[in-house]
Amino acid sequence: PNHYxxxxxxxxxxxQKFGAEFWPKVIDHVGRRPFTFAPFYFKLKSETxxxxxxLYNKTMDDLSAQWANENEKIEVDKAKNIxxxxxxxxxxxxxxFPYRTADSTILALRTSIDDIVRIIELExxxxxxTLCKLGLFQGSKVSYSKELIAWEEVQSNTRWERKNTSVIRxxxxxxxxxxxxxxxxxxxxxxxxSDSEELCLVRNDELYNSYIEVYNxxxxxxxxxxxxxxxxxxxxxxxxxxxxxxxxxxxxxxxxIQVLDxxxxxxxxxxGPGFENINNLEARGNYVYFSYGFEGRQxxxxxxxxxxxxxxxx
Numbered sequence: 492p493n494h495y496x497x498x499x500x501x502x503x504x505x506x507q508k509f510g511a512e513f514w515p516k517v518i519d520h521v522g523r524r525p526f527t528f529a530p531f532y533f534k535l536k537s538e539t540x541x542x543x544x545x546l547y548n549k550t551m552d553d554l555s556a557q558w559a560n561e562n563e564k565i566e567v568d569k570a571k572n573i574x575x576x577x578x579x580x581x582x583x584x585x586x587x588f589p590y591r592t593a594d595s596t597i598l599a600l601r602t603s604i605d606d607i608v609r610i611i612e613l614e615x616x617x618x619x620x621t622l623c624k625l626g627l628f629q630g631s632k633v634s635y636s637k638e639l640i641a642w643e644e645v646q647s648n649t650r651w652e653r654k655n656t657s658v659i660r661x662x663x664x665x666x667x668x669x670x671x672x673x674x675x676x677x678x679x680x681x682x683x684x685s686d687s688e689e690l691c692l693v694r695n696d697e698l699y700n701s702y703i704e705v706y707n708x709x710x711x712x713x714x715x716x717x718x719x720x721x722x723x724x725x726x727x728x729x730x731x732x733x734x735x736x737x738x739x740x741x742x743x744x745x746x747x748i749q750v751l752d753x754x755x756x757x758x759x760x761x762x763g764p765g766f767e768n769i770n771n772l773e774a775r776g777n778y779v780y781f782s783y784g785f786e787g788r789q790x791x792x793x794x795x796x797x798x799x800x801x802x803x804x805x
Contacts, residue, residue, distance in 0.1 A: 497547075504550040509539055578617045581605060586613075588633035598622070598640065600633045610640060610662070623662050623669060631727065631770070634690075636683040638664040639708065641672070641690060643679055659692065661708060672711055678704070684730040689714065691736055693725045701725045703738060703751065715753060727772040729779070731796065737761070737779045739769050748772070748779060748794065762794045762801060780804065 505513055520534040527533075536542060541549065575597070577586070583604035590598045597613040608625040610633065622640070630643040640662040648654035658674040659681055672681075672690070681692040688708040695701050701719040706712065719725055723742040731737055736751045747763030761779065763769070768784035783792040791804040 500554060501547065501550045504553060505539070505546065513538060575613060575615060576617045577613060578619055579603075579611075588635075590635040592635075598635050600625075600628075600642075602628075610642075622664065622667075625660075626658075630679065632680040632682065634682045636685045639683055639688075640664065641681040641683050643681060643692075646675060661690075672706060672708065680727055682729045683708070684733065686733060689730075691728045691730060693728060693738075695724070699724075703728050703736065705753070717751060717753075717756065727770055727781075729772045729774045731774045731779070737772055737774055739772060739781075740764075748781065750796070761796065761799050778802075 502514060516538060517531065517534045521530045524530045532543065535546065539546065577584075579601065581603040585602045586599045587602070588600045592598060592612075595615065599611060599613060600608065601611045601619075602608050608628045610622045610625070612620045612622055614620075625642065626644040627647065628642065629645050633640065633642045635641075641659065643657050643659055646656045646658045648656070656675045657678055658676075659672040659678050660669050661672050662669040677695045677697075679693045679695070681690050683690050689705055690708050691703060691705050693701060694704050701724045703717045703719075703725055704713055705715040707714055719740070720742070723740055726739045726741065728736050728738040731750065734753055736753065737748060738751060740747050740749050742764070744764040745766040746769045747765070748761050748769060750759045750761055751757075752759075762781075768789070769781055771782040773780045777796050778793045779796065780791060780793045782789055785792070785803075793802045793804050794800065795802070
């Protein structure tokens with residue numbers, strides 16, 4: 492797990508074992524006595540009797556036993572999975588946002604602890620070819636359609652950390668060149684429409700208003716803009732067809748998947764709302780697929796656009 496997941500599990504486990512006031516005590520001690528030697532370590536030790544390493548080991552041991560017990564009660568899908576063993580050798584490597592191309596290769600974003608983030612093309616044999624290297628990528632989406640690849644990068648402000656902006660880049664697989672659609676903006680999660688050169692994405696302004704915007708990739712002109720209702724936030728917009736976009740909407744009721752009719756400006760809820768984690772939408776045929784944290788387990792689900800029926804895929 493990355494630092495966020497690890498920290499979440501460790502904090503949650505220690506709150507269960509030592510009480511909800513445990514971490515506020517530690518943080519308060521560090522804030523009041525920053526000049527002492529290792530204030531965090533010694534306060535942690537005095538409250539729990541554990542060092543940082545011991546706290547980590549205790550957390551992982553308990554979670555491993557708990558998850559192993561849960562796994563025994565779950566029917567595992569025995570279907571054979573067809574995988575590709577990659578040629579890239581690293582102990583810490585992750586492949587995300589895979590897309591199958593017309594010539595049966597797979598495009599994916601590859602990250603690792605010892606290399607630059609890049610988009611690679613993967614053959615069935617496992618051989619990799621680098622298409623392009625990315626800048627500071629902390630994005631939630633890489634989109635591919637008709638030889639075009641779109642993603643977002645963070646554009647750092649040299650003076651003010653909170654003034655960081657984003658840049659939307661488009662890479663053409665045929666010409667091996669990249670271009671900028673938007674820069675010095677707050678645009679996120681681009682998705683390329685499969686039957687045209689239109690692209691939808693999310694924009695947040697400095698007042699935290701959220702918008703879905705549609706752009707023409709060739710002309711870089713904005714075609715349409717839809718603002719969320721007050722307090723709501725958009726994420727992971729995807730094209731269903733030339734008229735409809737599915738998007739995750741977060742508001743006071745939780746997260747839901749809603750479909751926007753661009754011509755009529757009408758909304759339809761197809762999943763939720765609820766407080767389980769929903770992300771990584773993709774639309775294919777009459778289904779919207781997504782990652783769903785139901786009952787604490789992140790799996791792939793699909794919802795039928797006609798009946799609104801929910802299916803668990805993995």
